[in-house]
Amino acid sequence: MKLSTREMVLAGVFTALACCFAVVFRLVQPALVPYSLLPMAALLAGGLLPRRVALASMTAYALIGLAGIPVFAAPPFGGLIYIFKPTFGFILGFCLAAYLVAWLLERTGRTWITYLAASIAGILAIYLVGLPYLYFILKFYLGQTVNVFRVLQIGFWPFIGLDLLKAVLAALILHRAGRIITPESEQIGITS
Amino acid sequence: MFTGVTIGQYVPVESVIHNLDPRTKLLLTLIAMVAVLAAGSGWGLVLVTGCIAILVFLTRVPWLLYFRGMKPLFILVALNFLIQLFMVPGEPLLQWRLVTITRQGLTLALVMTARLVLLFIIAQLLTFTTSPVSLIDGIERLLSPLRRLGVPAHELAMVMSIALRFIPVFYEESEKIVKAQVSRGADFESGNLITRARNLSSVLVPLFIKALRRADDLALAMEVRCYAGGGGRTRLRELRMREADYLFLAGALLAAVGVRLAGMHL
Numbered sequence: 001m002k003l004s005t006r007e008m009v010l011a012g013v014f015t016a017l018a019c020c021f022a023v024v025f026r027l028v029q030p031a032l033v034p035y036s037l038l039p040m041a042a043l044l045a046g047g048l049l050p051r052r053v054a055l056a057s058m059t060a061y062a063l064i065g066l067a068g069i070p071v072f073a074a075p076p077f078g079g080l081i082y083i084f085k086p087t088f089g090f091i092l093g094f095c096l097a098a099y100l101v102a103w104l105l106e107r108t109g110r111t112w113i114t115y116l117a118a119s120i121a122g123i124l125a126i127y128l129v130g131l132p133y134l135y136f137i138l139k140f141y142l143g144q145t146v147n148v149f150r151v152l153q154i155g156f157w158p159f160i161g162l163d164l165l166k167a168v169l170a171a172l173i174l175h176r177a178g179r180i181i182t183p184e185s186e187q188i189g190i191t192s
Numbered sequence: 193m194f195t196g197v198t199i200g201q202y203v204p205v206e207s208v209i210h211n212l213d214p215r216t217k218l219l220l221t222l223i224a225m226v227a228v229l230a231a232g233s234g235w236g237l238v239l240v241t242g243c244i245a246i247l248v249f250l251t252r253v254p255w256l257l258y259f260r261g262m263k264p265l266f267i268l269v270a271l272n273f274l275i276q277l278f279m280v281p282g283e284p285l286l287q288w289r290l291v292t293i294t295r296q297g298l299t300l301a302l303v304m305t306a307r308l309v310l311l312f313i314i315a316q317l318l319t320f321t322t323s324p325v326s327l328i329d330g331i332e333r334l335l336s337p338l339r340r341l342g343v344p345a346h347e348l349a350m351v352m353s354i355a356l357r358f359i360p361v362f363y364e365e366s367e368k369i370v371k372a373q374v375s376r377g378a379d380f381e382s383g384n385l386i387t388r389a390r391n392l393s394s395v396l397v398p399l400f401i402k403a404l405r406r407a408d409d410l411a412l413a414m415e416v417r418c419y420a421g422g423g424g425r426t427r428l429r430e431l432r433m434r435e436a437d438y439l440f441l442a443g444a445l446l447a448a449v450g451v452r453l454a455g456m457h458l
Contacts, residue, residue: 003347005419009411012354013403019355020362048400056344060351067327068201068319069356080221081315084308142272142304173393177400 003056011057014045018061018094019071039163042094043122043170046101047115048177054098062091084141086155089133093126100125115174119167126163131155201319207252208436209321214330216437220247220444221318227448228310233303236455243447244310244317253320258313269308276301328352329431346421354410362403369398 003011018041045054065072066080072091082088104118134155138146204210209217224244231237248255262269282296322330332349339345373394374380380391419425 002421003344003351005414005421006407006411008347008350009354009407009414010404011351013358013407013410015351015355016358016362017399017403019359020366044396044400056348056351057355060348060355063328063331063348064324064352064355067324067331067352068322069324070201071359080318081312083315084311142268142308144272144275169392172390173396176393177397180397180401 003052007050007053007056010049011053011060014041014049014054014057015060015064017041018045018058019064019069022071037166038091038094039097039123039126040166040170040173042097042126043101043119043167044173044177046098046122047105047118047170047174049098049102051099051102051106054102055095058095058098062095065091084137086134086137086142087130088137090126090130092133093129096129097122097125110178112171112175115171115178116168119170119174120164122170123160123163123167127156127160201316202323203253203257203320204323205252207250207321209247209251209317211436212321212440213431213433213437214322214326215333215431216433216440217318217322218327218330218334219441221314223441223444223448224314225311227444227451228307228314230448230455231307231451232455233299234455236451236453237303237306239447239454240451241306241310243444243451244313247317248313251317251321257320258316262309262312262316269305272308273301273305276304324356325353326429326431328356329429333431346425358403358406361406362399365402366395366399369395369402 018038021037021041042058045057049057061071066082068080072082082091101118101122104121105114108114108118131151135146135148135151138144138151212220224240224247227240227243231240248258277293277297278291280294280297280300282294284292285295285298286293318327328349331352332345335343335345335348370380373391378391378394
């Protein structure tokens with residue numbers, strides 16, 4: 001996997017946007033959206049970038065956070081310690097989600113329906129990585145006795161409704177932005 | 193907040209640990225984490241705690257900082273301690289009505305808490321003593337052997353550096369756009385979710401467009417200056433492993449083996 005200069009810059013820009021989603025919007029407008037927008041950042045990266053670039057951008061996000069720059073949504077906001085937080089798996093899930101969304105959209109074309117379907121698939125991908133991680137951390141690091149039911153109870157049911165809503169929102173934004181921004185690999189940029 | 197984003201958690205003081213190569217520090221962190229997990233519950237744990245205490249002392253970072261950073265995790269740790277304390281069956285040590293504390297429960301609770309705190313301190317140690325830029329350099333160099341497997345080490349590091357540069361820029365721009373839309377009558381604080389979503393896209397779409405314009409400019413500027421990826425690129429600061437680096441690594445490995453042995457005998 002080799003990225004061109006353009007693709008690297010694009011990935012970097014979207015990484016920065018994801019960081020802003022996590023940190024800035026929470027501060028500037030707490031009333032705007034009361035929950036973390038990050039899953040949306042992953043979906044948008046997937047929707048607007050070619051798939052390898054989307055993957056690189058989300059991976060870079062995870063690495064920057066781990067390197068100790070406070071860009072994650074929940075305290076302590078950054079640092080290697082995040083690996084031991086039960087929710088770190090969801091951040092890894094963003095990588096898969098971004099790649100999956102981009103890949104699906106490349107296959108299916110871009111309409112309202114495909115945006116929505118890809119976004120929902122992306123949300124599910126986040127859980128697909130996040131929940132097993134949650135399970136392993138609880139069981140082997142915190143030493144708690146947990147089963148699949150309990151994991152679903154703490155990590156899935158309270159959030160899935162809202163996350164599906166975020167998927168709809170992401171599809172809405174992608175649909176709007178997609179008219180102005182063309183995400184095809186070589187000519188990504190503004191059409192007008 | 194703003195300075196927090198640019199600086200991270202780095203504590204700039206002069207110390208032996210600060211001067212180590214970032215690769216050494218990344219590896220040290222890894223070794224220390226494995227050692228903690230492999231230490232068992234007896235003397236191994238005591239030994240590894242001692243080693244980490246020495247490292248913390250060498251960083252010359254005020255040790256209160258380590259505990260301040262731990263605050264968000266405190267509830268998690270405390271809760272975990274209590275669960276272990278009361279829920280583990282075994283030989284009773286203290287009994288009062290329905291509450292029973294067992295020997296096994298107490299031991300497990302103490303050991304688990306010690307492990308959590310130690311791992312946390314190790315992670316803090318790395319981020320306190322290494323600036324984000326050199327950390328990114330270190331990650332790049334450590335990942336570069338994986339290049340053969342298709343991991344784009346240099347590219348990832350570049351992406352991270354670019355992102356670091358752009359975070360404050362986008363912070364400013366999103367603020368500007370929010371203000372611009374508010375001055376045109378946009379209302380972000382009321383309405384149902386659908387209206388809010390619409391309003392949100394009136395911030396995000398311009399932000400994306402601005403971001404893409406900037407990306408265009410930067411990519412062009414890099415290409416004009418003949419940037420062509422990792423191969424043959426020179427650096428302002430070359431990473432170099434010194435004697436101290438090898439010394440620390442050897443010491444850490446020895447200590448880790450010692451910890452494992454001590455953990456096995458008791």
